[in-house]
Amino acid sequence: MRAFDGGGGEGRRRDPVSGTMAERLTALLGREVRRAARAGSNHDWDIFYAELVDGTRLFVKSLSRGVPVSPVLSTEARGLDWLGQAFGSPAIEVVAWDERIVVLPWVEEREPTPRAAEWLGRQLAGMHLAGADSFGAEWPGFIGPLPVDNTPSRDWPSFYAEQRLRPFLRRAVDQGGLTPADGRIIEKVVDAVPDLAGAPEPPARVHGDLWNGNVIWRDSDAVLVDPSAHGGHREADLAMLALFGLPHLDRVRDAYNEAAPLAEGWRSRVALHQLYPLLVHVCLFGAAYRTTTLEAARAALS
Template identity: 30%
Template sequence: MKMNIKKALLDSGITEDPITITEISGGSISKAFVVKTQTNAYFLKWHEEAPTDFFRQESLGLQFLDEAEALAVPKVYGWDTKCIVMELIDGSVTKKTEEELGRGIATLHCNEGTVFGLEEDNFIGELPQINAWEDSWIPFLRDKRLLPQIELARSLGRLFKPRAKKAYYILDHLQNWVPDHNKAVKLHGDLWGGNWLADGHGHPYFIDPAVWYGDHEFELAFTHLFGGFSDTTYAAYNEYKPIDRLFNERKPLYQLYYLLVHLNIFGESYGSAVDRILTRYAG
């Protein structure tokens, strides 16, 4: 592995030899390493059997976020089929970090597009994420987000008959709960509490994107699912981009996509959470 990492550094334009290579925890998909040289430190992710284009899409996603001029992203030094080499972000969170994070997410959500989706498909976790362009929100939500995960769950034997009946009912009746519109904005796409970091000055950084143009509430709903965002962050967001008073009625439905993703990756441990949402809207 050390020789592979040394080659990855060289391929990324880093000519100094690594002095220490330390594997760190935190990733459920790739192995993660902090690599220190005489003068610098780097973060490297390694996935021996990464899907085709996996790290290329991560690099493109970070570029997509950087162009929004919302929050910083790590510099990418290079990538190939099995790894990506990036700037190491290593700091601690303060109240100012949390405020800056809220403003930054809101700023990202003010970057408007003309349609929903993205030029290319990418990944949510290791699963394909379908991004074919769509003019309206409900068709995109139904056909490019919920339906592919529901169909995948069925193929994996995780869409039992009662679960299937409710899932397809929701697909057919999204207009009962979700307003259709054409206001697409930039999204991080996988914005849970583990996908942002603070640097040594306390400034927040986006990491591990699954980007696309979508509905800002869809992303906001996911930030509430697993925690990692403080009241300070939400207050700063709301000050910059006020949250609709009906958001909480739609929030569980928007969380369904991510829970289906987890069901399909990790199995039935997420089944009860999926069922609660299905029952809420189709029970």
Template identity: 35%
Template sequence: MNNKIKHGLVTIGDASDIQSIQLVTGGDINQAFRVQTKDNVYFVKGNHNVSENFFAIEAQGLKLIDETNSIGVPHVYYYDQPKNDDDAIMIMEWVEGQKKKDTNAKLGTQLGHMHLTTNDQYGFNENTFIGTLPQPNDLFDNWIDYYRDQRLLTQYNIAIDKGRMSSIRRDKMEKLLQNLDNLLDRQPKSSLLHGDLWGGNWLTGSEGAPYLIDPSVFYGDHAFELAFTELFGGFSLDFYEAYNSVFPLPSYYEEIKPIYQLYYLLVHLNMFGESYGNAVDQILNRYVKG
């Protein structure tokens, strides 16, 4: 695929190799296409004005997940590392299949095994992205400092810059940040996490096998990942039962779940606006009285 042709943002292969290019809908961040060539089918996504490591970081995350030998991910054939805000593409294996009766349970079981891959620190050694928003990273010796300083504070500051932190919301957010030591475990097991696991970021492949896509990996509390799966749906009771049979959630999970969901609601507030403000406020009001 060195001799490239362009189709919108997508650049792929030699014109004589391509039999069809079909737009794939459903994503908010990238343009996506199903590309049929003489020999194979590819999933191709493109974007513009992205940083040099935008797709490289995603490919690294998929590689780390694949190396756990726990759950499927699409093979990455190629990605651009654009200079000067050029257009960029990523070319991956096309994953397609029909769910089977045990697909959701397999997803839970295999994700649980993935989360059993652990690290002795929290965070990640590369900056990543959540959607198109920057996600600064470093490695920390305790979970609370990482979650407060690298996750919640980052989105809090973005919200201030975007004018999405009213004085009341800002005051409650600051009080919650100051009180995290009394709410969260400082040293939970540090699991390899997908980092952006909503219902649209897993697919069914051949034989009903689950595949994870679009990761934003880091090492952290596995309850953080599960809290996000509950925020927007897309996961079944079979999934949760199978997951807990491999890596049970802590007894206090329900008490901390909204604190973990707050991060993703702040992300959505910053990306999509005040329609997510009420959900943010409900969580802040739960943990900060008055």
């Protein structure tokens, strides 16, 4: 959501896919869409910018042509709705969705500021404290294009070990991103999760894929996009913000800690929570993330 080009200017050949998208959006929204422009693709979906006749701008994700119907985008929409039920939630609102498309408001992105970071920390704490009925969720799980097991569980250590770490560890080894020897090192972490998890906490309402790219900054606040929403451990969202270098992270964390103090020893568990998204990255992008993943595993054990 960093630039907007409505497309379709005079003398420019009309993209038939964009024209079809404008018609689809008009039917879905019940409001006339003046134009839609394809802006690229990611995984199994295409990105569009759209504009209503009143000038309202929209951001659209649609399953690509030829891709079978999948719950990946409807799950994203359901997750955003669920996160947004928490008072003051920073999750972006959903304009509309169906089995192949999700429509979001257009956001004019700004440079992050300390004030916006503090706001994000407070609102993220409130979203987490809204809680969940269990660890997991009542809808299918995805992180990016990859399915995850959201079967509800009452026990976070077993949920994290068996429904997050172990499946992606197996996949990473099977695909060759990690060697069998690497796998044995990480398996030690998986087996030790009950001992490494810290004091039990109730299920938090977590974003689940909260890296820097899923935070869109505005003038005095921010919105969160592209969740893998579920009932999880609140330290996981904060650990992932740290993984890829969120601007003003200290301000976010300090404001969060004032609103919802973190449990003793949280710093020692950052690597444990980062291991899951790193394994996902190995599955998606291969051995480029091998070294960082092994470093996280060793740090978690230490």
